[in-house]
Amino acid sequence: MAEGRTYQGKCFCGDVALIVTGEPVAMGYCHCSSCREWSAGPVNAFSLWKPEAVRIAKGADKIASYAKTKQSVRKWCKTCGGHLLTEHPLLGLTDVYAATIPSLAFKPGVHVHYQESVLKLRDGLPKQKDVPKEMGGSGEILAE
Ligand SMILES: [Zn+2]
Numbered sequence: 001m002a003e004g005r006t007y008q009g010k011c012f013c014g015d016v017a018l019i020v021t022g023e024p025v026a027m028g029y030c031h032c033s034s035c036r037e038w039s040a041g042p043v044n045a046f047s048l049w050k051p052e053a054v055r056i057a058k059g060a061d062k063i064a065s066y067a068k069t070k071q072s073v074r075k076w077c078k079t080c081g082g083h084l085l086t087e088h089p090l091l092g093l094t095d096v097y098a099a100t101i102p103s104l105a106f107k108p109g110v111h112v113h114y115q116e117s118v119l120k121l122r123d124g125l126p127k128q129k130d131v132p133k134e135m136g137g138s139g140e141i142l143a144e
């Protein structure tokens, strides 16, 4: 079923490898405090995929996960602590961090949760106050 080109990804140490197939549903930047506090970075560059497009190729037993809320199950490598992906079970989507799959040409289309941003990115892309309407948000666009 999931035909198309594939993208290889791995954690920082390489104990965990994954393969993503096809094209992402969406790409962009998340500015929410959860992404920032968990990643210790000012913004998360995401690529969203159908869960069936994401396959763990190596080291599934090395993956740990943490769900602060039911919306996001965050996964990382137990050996190196490198982040891998976040499952969004209620949305039916998986965020494979853009940095995890460097061969994917990252073409961001949107910023989400911009009302929480600490790093302003004036790149001309739409700045969703929270998330788009089709994802259950307000759909409201903020100024850069
Ligand atoms: Zn690792």
Ligand SMILES: [Zn+2]
Pocket (backbone or CB within 6 Å): 030, 031, 032, 033, 034, 035, 036, 044, 113
């Ligand atoms: Zn976020």
